[in-house]
Every structure is written in C-alpha cells, then in structure tokens.
Amino acid sequence: MTSKLPDWIIEWMQKDRLVRNKYKISHKYVSHPKRIQKMDEKRDEQGNIISFKYMIISTKYGKYWVRYNEGLYECSCPFFKHRGICSHIFGVCQITKIWPKKDLLFSKKEKTE
Numbered sequence: 001m002t003s004k005l006p007d008w009i010i011e012w013m014q015k016d017r018l019v020r021n022k023y024k025i026s027h028k029y030v031s032h033p034k035r036i037q038k039m040d041e042k043r044d045e046q047g048n049i050i051s052f053k054y055m056i057i058s059t060k061y062g063k064y065w066v067r068y069n070e071g072l073y074e075c076s077c078p079f080f081k082h083r084g085i086c087s088h089i090f091g092v093c094q095i096t097k098i099w100p101k102k103d104l105l106f107s108k109k110e111k112t113e
C-alpha cells in the first residue's frame, strides 16, 4: 500500500474486503499503462484539472470508462454501482494522483440506494 492513499480510503478498505480486493486488482492496470488510456482532459485557466476521462481495458470484460468531474468519479462497470468505487477508479487515481472527494462519493451513494 502506498502512502499516497488518503486515510479514509485505507479505513474503508480495512472495513470492506471487496473494496480492498479492488484496490489490489487496480495494480495490474497501473503496471500496464496501455490498459489505462487518457481520452480527454479539461483544465481551468490556472491549469487545475476540472475533468477527465479514461478508458480502462479489462482482459476479461472489455472496456470501461472512468470519468472524473470536479471531485466526483464515475465508472461504467457493475461494481461501481454497488460501492461507488472500483478497481478502474483506483487505477486512474494512482496515475493521476487525484482521489475522489469523500463527502461527494458518499452523498451520491445514499441517493442511489
């Protein structure tokens, strides 16, 4: 586990074995750069990132899309719908060093449940 991980994600992984497992899986994307491709990126006038889009190539399931917009991540995979996070988002986070905002992530989850 790297020190770059936010504390709340470490705590989440300690409580939720499935989330921990997705983080482990994400390393196989990070270690194969061709499997995480940046498709789009928007920055403001100061150069801060506003939004981006990545294509993730899973050898088992095909392509998934990870979108980031102002602190909020979304993925097109089925696991994302259950937990609000997935191996694809974890992979993109490690590459961009941009992590989801905790309050945004959990407020969205409550809405969908």
Ligand SMILES: [Zn+2]
Binding pocket: 064, 075, 076, 077, 078, 079, 080, 085, 086, 087, 088, 089
């Ligand atoms: Zn996903």
